[in-house]
Amino acid sequence: MSIYQNIPSEYHVGHIRIAPNIVLAPMVGVTDSIFRRMILSLGGCGLVSSEMTNAASVSPRARSRHNQLEFLPEERPITMQLSGNEPDLVAQAAKTVELLGADILDINCGCPSPKVTGGGHGSALLKDLCKMEALIKAVIAAVQIPVTLKYRAGWDEDSLNYLDTARMAEAAGIKALALHPRTRAQLYTGTADWSRIREVREVVSIPVVGSGDVKDAAEALRRLEVYNASGIMIGRGAMENPWIFMQIAQLRRGEPMFVPQPSDKCDFLVRYIEMLRDELGERLGLNKTKQLIGQFAVDLPYAAKLREHVHRSTTLDDARTLIEDFFAQHSDPALVSAS
Ligand SMILES: Cc1cc2nc3c(=O)[nH]c(=O)nc-3n(C[C@H](O)[C@H](O)[C@H](O)COP(=O)(O)O)c2cc1C
Secondary structure, rough: OOOOOOOOEEEEEOEEEEEEOOOEEEOOOOOOOOHHHHHHHHHOOEEEEOOOOOHHOOOHHHHHOOOOOOHHHHHHOOOEEEEOOHHHHHHHHOOOOOOOOOOOEEEEEEOHHHHHHOOOHHHHHHHHHOOOOOHHHHHHHOOOOOOEEEEEEOHHHHHHHHHHHHHHHHHOOOEEEEEEEEOOOOOOOOOOHHHHHHHHHHHHOEEEEEEEOOHHHHHHHHHHHHHHOEEEOOOHHHHHHHOHHHHHHHHOOOOOOOOOOOOHHHHHHHHHHHHHHHHHHHHHHHHHHHHHHHOOOOOOOOOOHHHHHHHOOOOHHHHHHHHHHHHHHHOOHHHOOOO
């Protein structure tokens, strides 16, 4: 018997059941179809999302350049996330996303990047709830699929409006919220204040998923319970430990938790590199490996050395060999200290 068995394990987005209620956070540059399939293959993840896509770039021509809205049937249920601030444009893009087969459409009102907020998108919408409301209503009127909202706690500590945003969104027809309870001003510094998730749960009746700083399976289950979250969204923690979803499922069932060894991490990375090579080709695959290696290796001793080595590689074969050598050494402390 598990001490976690009474913690809720699902929620609904409109008619769609999300089970388990542990989901992959959208991450630009990371959560493409390859990464999503890698995560889903390990088990325990109830929902995946596309990377944030600018509503102005959903035309067939733009899509062929970024591939951000491609997915395979085994990824369902899938959320596709759009950013933008012009209601008609985002509504049109939402129709396209629906035709592409998305199960859920998510509107991004949380991205803190100056490139995004400078155009009035992402978390900039937290400064103008009337505009956000018009955008939400236009999107909901344009599509049949459920529409969700991912947002931050406010622009800064002096303008916290996560409760007003939640109330407005529910009244406008949003079917679920995901709150990253940092402010835009915080970017990724400090900690996410999860008590805000509980507060939002008290003012709306739609599901509220919490996002931010979940790195550990037991901690995820604790947050579901303590903050009464409908679900947990995991981003950076899934790059560091792609098995976290599986571990949460094991804890719930009262089973011993899988503890990945360096060799498991190596196998994961090699499999990832081979999928990148097959599906994106040598050049893009190598770029992506260089871009993500630091996050994948973040919890390992000597991660900086691995990152440095991989950054110097000129082919995917080089990168693969460096990674395999690194992990072979890493499993043998004598060799690591000698290198
Ligand atoms: C590299 C990176 C890219 C991100 N891209 C997106 C995005 O496309 N859309 C979005 O809503 N949030 C995005 N986020 C925010 C995450 O979804 C998540 O809310 C945040 O990282 C906090 O969760 P974590 O601590 O589990 O990573 C991104 C975060 C990171 C680190």
